[in-house]
Amino acid sequence: MSPLGRRTVLALAGAALAAPALAYPERPLRIVIGGPPGGLNDIVARAMAQPLAALLGQSVVVENRPGAGASIGATFAARAAPDGYTLWMGIVDTQAILPTSMRNLAYDPDRDFAPITFICNAPFAMAVGPSKPAIGSFEALMAAAAVRPEAISFSSWGVASTPHLAMQRIILPRRIEMLHVPFAGAAPALQAVVAGQVDCTVLPAGGVAQMAQVGRVRPLAVLAKQRVALLPEVPTLLELGGELDAGLWLALYAPSATPAPIITRLNAAAHEAMRTPAFVETLRQQGAVPEPSTPEELGALGRRERQAWAQVVRATGAFLD
Template sequence: MPFLTRRALLGAAASLPLAAPARAAWPDRPLRIVSGFAPGGLNDIVSRAMAQALGPVLGQPVVVENRAGAGGSLGATAAARAAPDGSTLWMGIVDTQAINPNSYRGLQYDPERDFAPISLVAHFPFGVVVGPSQPQLRDFEGMIAAARAAPGQFTFASWGVASTSHLAMERILRAKGVEMLHVPFTSQAPAMQAIMAGQVDAMALPAGGAESLTRDGRTRCVAVIAQRPLDILPGAPPVNTLGVDLESGLWKAIYAPARTPPEILARLNAAVREAMQAPAFVEVVRQQGAVPQPSTPEELAALGRRERLAWGEVVRATGAFVD
């Protein structure tokens, strides 16, 4: 057997191909959920509940980053441009994924091209509330009669032009043939504050927010936009029993930036589905009049396509375009 010198051994080792560096197991850093709306509203509440439930499943902290503005579009643009490495998630809603692409001219993101769907979270029904500025109004027909008696003077709030809260009220008003003055706010929380302060007369908003507004009795929920009565808003009839054929609510879903590796997306779908079973998360969703609704990425993608078509018709009918 020939004798190999130390120099020969080193030379042979140097000629071997370099081994690929070991890839760190994902996730290897904290994650963030980007919310396109300010703290205090439903999107913030659900995002934080998801972050708290998802962290233990993934073994990494998950934080919420609020990037409010332009009906959620600023946050959506930021999330779409984030590195597709699994460290950034996006809490998309029907506004950002289906309405804004129809209503906002010059939108800086494409909901289908720029996001990878992970899972639906839930559908949240709406309630219609009348605030303390109209103490004499006790029911839905009273609200409609008051608006008809003073066209354009009865006001309603929303969290932005062409938002679900705006378009839901517009569809009710069109069905009843009345006019109200729309007063848009930057997000749900300041709109609710304006209702409580008597600065605005009415609003359509998620049922959990409607319930919180009505606790002191000064603000009344006169109807729910749902197919059945809601336990958290007892006594409020569904609008489809009041001559308005409408079911409108707010769905929320988890996305990642496009080009996120398939193996990470699969892990995220499984983790999100597990997180939605956490009792604390289930309770938060229940308090908003809903139940968790996990889905496959394919089911979420199909929902987005259907909703963009449906809300496009509503935007064109109401002329709710935003420059």
């Protein structure tokens, strides 16, 4: 599911580019992400950095600050100077889930961040690894997990992360208990399944498709309304009788109080960067497409998503102390 849907924003981007010139930027920029190298936010941030640098005339570096469900990176970015030189690659976890799941969160997504633009939504795929060679379908996985509590283990990139909550939303209605094994990022969570250390996972479809192509995992379902081009033979969970449509969305932010002309300049430049062939291809490899937005649309999306995910967190009891 795309949280924003299709927006006609290219005209807005063109208008922004026609705005009066700014001295900004006069030195390099950085995009902070809350995960380690190899995750979707890292891949997307690095793909955006190169065209963004060309458009702004300054280098753009990606700075990884993982830990505590990505809240360390988010807190660092929120406290940076509001001058347009530190940007934040937010994800649904940091902008919509952690405000409910982490009771002592050190930042507020509305108060501490200025929205720039939505970037994309990447659908999730469920996959099983070599530890369960007999499991070849979603139904077989659910049947195996129903044998006894925690008979099947699954990985995610953290407690109360989107993959953790997505799996909980699948198994709880079936009264199934799985063993949750959190890791410090999407890449190690997927590698644990490949290595047979964990039985299955729900992660962005791009990484699952790459491992499926070389026979390291078997995709069982995609958590989307329609089948994913990267995994055309894999049914959607909706086809299998489920109701969950879930993915990982990413968006670009600046610290609050960043001047409006700088936000306008960054919005326009980001939209141009998102139209470059290399960036579009990077997203295609992740099962996603660019979805530029206005800052106002992104702000409204964040508020809607926080309300929706708060209900899931409370229903699953996935709180972080």
